[in-house]
Amino acid sequence: xxxxxxxxxxxxxSRVVRGVRVPHVCxxxxxxxxxxxxxRARIVTTALNAxxxxxxxxxxxxxxxxxxxxxxx
Amino acid sequence: xxxxxxxxxxxxxxxGGMGGEAQAYEPVQVKPGPVGPGRALQGALGDxxxxxxxxxxxxxxxxxxxxxxxxxxxxxLDELRPDAVIAGPAFxxxxxxxxxxxxxxxxxxxxxxxxxxxxxxxxxxLTYRNDVLAVSTGTDSTExxxxxxxxxxxxxxxxxxxxxxxxxAEGYVPTGRRQEVMHDxxxxxxxxxxxxxxxxxxxxxxxxxxxGYDDVTPAPPLRDLKDAVIGLVSSGGLVPRxxxxxxxxxxxxxxxxxxxxxxxSLTVEEWESVHGGxxxxxxxxxxxxxxxxxxxxxxxxxxxHIKQVYPQFFSTTGNATAVSAARRMGGEIAxxxxxxxxxxxxxxxx
Amino acid sequence: MKLEVxxxxxxxxVFGTQTRWQDGVLSVDKDELLALVxxxxxxxxxDIDVTRPGDSVRIVQIRDIVEPKVKVSGPGVxxxxxxxxxxxxxxxxxxxxxxxMTLIACSEMPGFNPDGxxxxxxxxxxxxxDITFIDMSGPGAVTPFAHTINLCLQMEPHQESYxxxxxxxxxxxVLKLNDRLAETTRGFEPHEITTYDLDYRDxxxxxxxxxxxxxxxxxxxxxxxxxxxNVYGIGRLTEPWLLxxxxxxxxxxxxxxxxxxxxxxxETIVPHLCSRxxxxxxxVGCIVVRSNWExxxxxxxxxxxAAQMASALGANGAIVTTxxxxxxxxxxxxxxxALERVGVDTVLMTEEEDNENGNAPPxxxxVPEIVSAVSTGTGGVExxFPRVDRVLGLRQPDPIWYEEKPPIHGRYGVTHLHDFxxxxxxxxxxx
Numbered sequence: 001x002x003x004x005x006x007x008x009x010x011x012x013x014s015r016v017v018r019g020v021r022v023p024h025v026c027x028x029x030x031x032x033x034x035x036x037x038x039x040r041a042r043i044v045t046t047a048l049n050a051x052x053x054x055x056x057x058x059x060x061x062x063x064x065x066x067x068x069x070x071x072x073x
Numbered sequence: 074x075x076x077x078x079x080x081x082x083x084x085x086x087x088x089g090g091m092g093g094e095a096q097a098y099e100p101v102q103v104k105p106g107p108v109g110p111g112r113a114l115q116g117a118l119g120d121x122x123x124x125x126x127x128x129x130x131x132x133x134x135x136x137x138x139x140x141x142x143x144x145x146x147x148x149x150l151d152e153l154r155p156d157a158v159i160a161g162p163a164f165x166x167x168x169x170x171x172x173x174x175x176x177x178x179x180x181x182x183x184x185x186x187x188x189x190x191x192x193x194x195x196x197x198x199l200t201y202r203n204d205v206l207a208v209s210t211g212t213d214s215t216e217x218x219x220x221x222x223x224x225x226x227x228x229x230x231x232x233x234x235x236x237x238x239x240x241x242a243e244g245y246v247p248t249g250r251r252q253e254v255m256h257d258x259x260x261x262x263x264x265x266x267x268x269x270x271x272x273x274x275x276x277x278x279x280x281x282x283x284x285g286y287d288d289v290t291p292a293p294p295l296r297d298l299k300d301a302v303i304g305l306v307s308s309g310g311l312v313p314r315x316x317x318x319x320x321x322x323x324x325x326x327x328x329x330x331x332x333x334x335x336x337x338s339l340t341v342e343e344w345e346s347v348h349g350g351x352x353x354x355x356x357x358x359x360x361x362x363x364x365x366x367x368x369x370x371x372x373x374x375x376x377x378h379i380k381q382v383y384p385q386f387f388s389t390t391g392n393a394t395a396v397s398a399a400r401r402m403g404g405e406i407a408x409x410x411x412x413x414x415x416x417x418x419x420x421x422x423x
Numbered sequence: 424m425k426l427e428v429x430x431x432x433x434x435x436x437v438f439g440t441q442t443r444w445q446d447g448v449l450s451v452d453k454d455e456l457l458a459l460v461x462x463x464x465x466x467x468x469x470d471i472d473v474t475r476p477g478d479s480v481r482i483v484q485i486r487d488i489v490e491p492k493v494k495v496s497g498p499g500v501x502x503x504x505x506x507x508x509x510x511x512x513x514x515x516x517x518x519x520x521x522x523x524m525t526l527i528a529c530s531e532m533p534g535f536n537p538d539g540x541x542x543x544x545x546x547x548x549x550x551x552x553d554i555t556f557i558d559m560s561g562p563g564a565v566t567p568f569a570h571t572i573n574l575c576l577q578m579e580p581h582q583e584s585y586x587x588x589x590x591x592x593x594x595x596x597v598l599k600l601n602d603r604l605a606e607t608t609r610g611f612e613p614h615e616i617t618t619y620d621l622d623y624r625d626x627x628x629x630x631x632x633x634x635x636x637x638x639x640x641x642x643x644x645x646x647x648x649x650x651x652x653n654v655y656g657i658g659r660l661t662e663p664w665l666l667x668x669x670x671x672x673x674x675x676x677x678x679x680x681x682x683x684x685x686x687x688x689x690e691t692i693v694p695h696l697c698s699r700x701x702x703x704x705x706x707v708g709c710i711v712v713r714s715n716w717e718x719x720x721x722x723x724x725x726x727x728x729a730a731q732m733a734s735a736l737g738a739n740g741a742i743v744t745t746x747x748x749x750x751x752x753x754x755x756x757x758x759x760x761a762l763e764r765v766g767v768d769t770v771l772m773t774e775e776e777d778n779e780n781g782n783a784p785p786x787x788x789x790v791p792e793i794v795s796a797v798s799t800g801t802g803g804v805e806x807x808f809p810r811v812d813r814v815l816g817l818r819q820p821d822p823i824w825y826e827e828k829p830p831i832h833g834r835y836g837v838t839h840l841h842d843f844x845x846x847x848x849x850x851x852x853x854x
Contacts, residue, residue, distance in 0.1 A: 014291035247853030260845020
């Protein structure tokens with residue numbers, strides 16, 4: 001989980017999740033508290049889903065909206 | 074006159090004149106003096122060295138019956154007592170390249186200088202880059218004589234203890250070692266010269282060959298998150314406020330474990346980041362969970378999305394960390410997590 | 424733009440009763456210069472010393488290094504925009520320089536601000552400033568400044584100073600001395616004049632740009648900080664700046680980031696490329712990429728913009744440099760990639776990481792587009808730095824500064840040379 005996916009992808013990390021910014025990888029303090037919570041859940045859930053995804057080479061996972069529905073379920 | 078240098082040459086079944094694929098299972102054998110390309114090699118060595126024997130083996134034999142091939146080569150080397158071993162060249166033939174690399178490694182282990190020749194992408198190089206001195210070749214075996222001449226030159230230098238120059242200057246495949254040299258020109262002159270050569274489509278040598286990045290086999294996916302124990306690791310310099318273990322802000326060589334069994338969320342009252350490579354104001358005044366999302370993971374744990382969060386988290390500072398230190402720490406953390414049956418890990422890199 | 428640079432060689436600097444340049448000797452009225460410096464109530468103590476190549480001297484706690492320069496004709500002032508100086512576009516007319524010497528400002532930076540808000544410099548237990556020093560003699564006299572005569576301005580702030588306040592005061596003092604010293608050449612004919620006529624273009628030659636990626640200190644000190652390397656006095660994160668090479672020679676890019684000083688940015692690759700302009704290539708511009716953006720998309724955007732600028736300039740080739748590793752290096756690598764993707768042949772020149780006995784690649788990260796790179800070494804110096812008789816830079820140097828210093832093994836974040844601009848002949852090669 002990193003704000004700079006280019007680095008881990010370049011050095012061979014298998015599952016890379018794009019975070020927000022270096023000082024706040026897992027969320028965004030510029031957002032309202034509710035939206036920030038959503039974003040955090042989205043990033044972490046994307047990361048957990050990445051763990052269940054088969055990969056053969058360094059792979060980037062982009063946190064997206066759909067995982068939120070999964071969390072809500 | 075000093076005694077001529079004794080050389081043993083290694084060839085596969087094809088160049089050794091035994092035949093093609095049908096003879097690929099021929100075991101290691103010796104013939105006196107030079108054979109096949111060995112004659113051109115002897116020509117290149119001139120009166121400075123003598124090929125006292127040629128070892129020949131089938132490519133399949135050598136790679137598939139390595140346990141038998143190795144002692145056979147060892148025995149022949151002990152018998153022939155060469156001052157140098159020259160293997161190949163193998164060009165882009167992978168099995169032959171591996172065999173040449175193995176022969177060179179056996180010689181090196183006996184303190185006998187060894188030189189081979191092959192394409193930089195040959196399996197022999199990819200497998201044994203750090204151990205093998207190989208003249209860099211193309212894929213065209215009509216260059217044989219020129220390549221053998223280079224191999225002879227390198228071998229004679231090695232026997233005489235002459236220090237080798239950089240790989241591009243000497244024509245060998247880089248062995249993974251980088252060393253400082255003094256050039257004749259300033260860096261900015263070299264940069265301008267290199268750029269001019271490139272723009273004119275003339276040959277140039279880049280001073281950096283960007284290899285050596287890890288090629289990691291990905292772990293198999295988790296089958297079910299709901300059954301998974303998830304570990305947490307952060308390189309964001311997170312420590313209990315006060316930094317009792319004195320985790321450093323850069324060039325870390327240590328990691329620490331902190332108990333989070335009873336912790337639902339990292340708070341600024343209890344935790345801080347000592348990372349020296351980015352602005353930590355947000356982590357230290359607002360929310361340390363941005364560098365390790367414990368609160369979110371707990372929420373998902375409570376909701377049953379994962380089985381459990383591992384009760385300790387691993388913390389270090391990822392800032393100007395040496396690669397070897399990072400590799401060691403990563404290995405230690407991974408061993409401990411696997412020993413404790415952790416199924417998956419979230420690692421936050423800041 | 425066309426700039427004439429008139430050189431007044433300095434073979435020696437002596438203390439005297441008046442400040443003037445004559446026949447290669449710079450006389451300095453120390454009291455006059457110190458009075459100028461001490462005008463600023465923020466400066467509690469100052470002293471001036473001279474050191475020459477071969478002296479048993481170590482210069483420590485260096486804040487910045489510049490060559491004295493003054494504009495004698497054409498618009499603007501040298502080192503524009505710094506500490507309130509005029510921001511008129513420079514790079515034209517005539518600039519006089521005192522050649523063979525540098526002006527070195529030394530002082531300790533406050534570690535914590537009085538309110539505890541900020542750090543300056545290193546945050547690790549093991550400092551970095553203790554390996555950035557200049558030995559004027561011995562086997563460790565390897566920096567360019569071991570071969571110049573150096574006027575060292577040593578200063579101390581009052582207690583309880585803020586890093587930013589002190590940086591402004593220190594910069595202003597250095598530039599006051601710069602002006603006073605270089606002004607001594609006004610009205611005299613230079614020993615030598617070099618003309619950089621960048622208006623002249625030969626359409627048969629390829630066009631090249633110089634693209635330094637320079638870290639901004641904004642992430643630590645905010646957008647209005649004076650700390651770090653500034654362009655016309657602006658240090659914040661911005662989209663890339665397009666500068667004429669002669670603007671760089673006049674000091675449009677100024678200021679120290681960590682231990683990366685002004686002199687190497689101005690006095691090395693830029694004049695070298697200017698000297699080959701119109702002969703082997705057309706040097707069509709400098710694109711200064713600010714690095715230290717905190718999201719990858721921002722870094723990517725800046726790389727794209729730099730490539731777009733290079734394209735618009737009709738560049739066929741580029742030399743990209745960097746000045747800091749870590750996430751700051753991403754802008755550099757992405758810039759090389761973006762330039763190559765728009766068809767600009769690009770050479771990356773950089774210091775590299777420790778090979779760790781074959782265990783580590785030379786750069787933090789790579790992309791396939793990096794196919795032509797120049798290495799300026801690891802920044803390490805594998806010699807023992809002998810004990811010295813004098814230490815310049817501090818009022819009361821700690822005795823440890825005089826002692827023999829162990830070899831500096833170059834590695835990530837540990838560099839003695841800070842050679843990102845190719846001013847040395849050292850480099851790493853594959854063996």
